[in-house]
Amino acid sequence: MRYIRYAFLATLGVLLISVSLANRGFVTLKLMPDAVAELVGFNMTVSLPLFVVVLGGIVAGLVIGFFWEWMREYKHRREAEIKAREVRKLERQVGKLKTEKHKGKDEVLAILDETG
Numbered sequence: 348m349r350y351i352r353y354a355f356l357a358t359l360g361v362l363l364i365s366v367s368l369a370n371r372g373f374v375t376l377k378l379m380p381d382a383v384a385e386l387v388g389f390n391m392t393v394s395l396p397l398f399v400v401v402l403g404g405i406v407a408g409l410v411i412g413f414f415w416e417w418m419r420e421y422k423h424r425r426e427a428e429i430k431a432r433e434v435r436k437l438e439r440q441v442g443k444l445k446t447e448k449h450k451g452k453d454e455v456l457a458i459l460d461e462t463g
Contacts, residue, residue: 367398
């Protein structure tokens with residue numbers, strides 16, 4: 348399975364490199380359409396190779412998707428945290444009750460009573 352993963356990653360790398368080499372032409376990105384830029388009075392532009400724009404879009408989409416999913420799962424993580432805190436509290440109470448139950452007993456008898 349490890350070799351299949353390495354083969355897939357190598358193929359993906361070769362594919363990305365070939366697409367990048369084939370799309371080295373520069374494109375101009377504008378912040379706003381020309382009509383809106385005339386009303387506002389400025390328009391930021393930047394010239395980048397096309398492959399940077401495409402790969403940057405893919406990376407931005409992944410980052411936005413991961414962030415969106417992390418925010419969506421907040422309620423589940425919060426609920427798991429509350430349940431874990433409750434489990435720790437109950438384990439402390441059980442431990443305290445066990446020590447109170449076996450107070451004054453012989454340690455060997457207390458251990459035997461626990462298992463039985």
